[in-house]
Amino acid sequence: MLSRTKTSRRSFIKGVIASGAAASSTAYMFGVSGCSNQEVAIGGVERLISLNVNGVTRNVDALPNETLAMTLRYKLGLTGTKLGCDRGECGACTVLIDGVNLYACSTLTHSVRSKQITTIEGLETSDGLHPVQQAMIDELGPQCGFCTPGQIMSAVSLLNKNPNPTRDDVRRALSGNLCRCGAYDHYINAVMLAAQRGV
Numbered sequence: 001m002l003s004r005t006k007t008s009r010r011s012f013i014k015g016v017i018a019s020g021a022a023a024s025s026t027a028y029m030f031g032v033s034g035c036s037n038q039e040v041a042i043g044g045v046e047r048l049i050s051l052n053v054n055g056v057t058r059n060v061d062a063l064p065n066e067t068l069a070m071t072l073r074y075k076l077g078l079t080g081t082k083l084g085c086d087r088g089e090c091g092a093c094t095v096l097i098d099g100v101n102l103y104a105c106s107t108l109t110h111s112v113r114s115k116q117i118t119t120i121e122g123l124e125t126s127d128g129l130h131p132v133q134q135a136m137i138d139e140l141g142p143q144c145g146f147c148t149p150g151q152i153m154s155a156v157s158l159l160n161k162n163p164n165p166t167r168d169d170v171r172r173a174l175s176g177n178l179c180r181c182g183a184y185d186h187y188i189n190a191v192m193l194a195a196q197r198g199v
Contacts, residue, residue: 054078055116061075069103080120091147095118101157136190155170155173170192
């Protein structure tokens with residue numbers, strides 16, 4: 001008669017996580033660390049690349065099919081870029097690439113190697129918060145705050161192109177960013193306030 005071991009769901013999940021971490025660290029040790037200054041390639045695509053993020057050149061090991069959202073959050077620690085739908089529908093992962101607001105979850109990391117990437121963390125300067133960030137606080141724009149970084153990045157892109165928008169202009173600019181709390185009017189009010197103050 002076969003004995004059955006009692007495995008809880010929690011211990012099973014912990015085992016899966018531990019084995020995945022061990023496998024990835026082994027792959028990293030044998031696949032990357034011994035390469036010194038060489039670029040590691042898989043299928044002819046270089047993995048060790050340089051990205052210009054928030055004005056700083058960052059070196060990162062990115063898989064050929066890795067999205068910018070994954071690279072920013074999990075390789076570079078820039079967690080202001082949120083992962084919501086992960087399929088280009090909600091806008092929570094919006095970043096600026098050469099000044100244009102784009103979904104990081106639908107952008108391959110390797111496709112932006114020669115471009116300027118700006119995340120929510122890159123808006124603040126030594127003088128303080130970006131005017132849009134400050135206006136969001138002053139107008140109590142966010143509720144849960146999950147979509148706020150994406151909303152701000154879309155607003156900054158708009159105001160860089162059109163510093164005196166109408167409410168309809170703002171509404172269209174933010175239309176690619178979903179707010180699960182329904183705080184759209186608050187976000188629009190904040191962008192209009194930032195425009196009045198001058199960006």
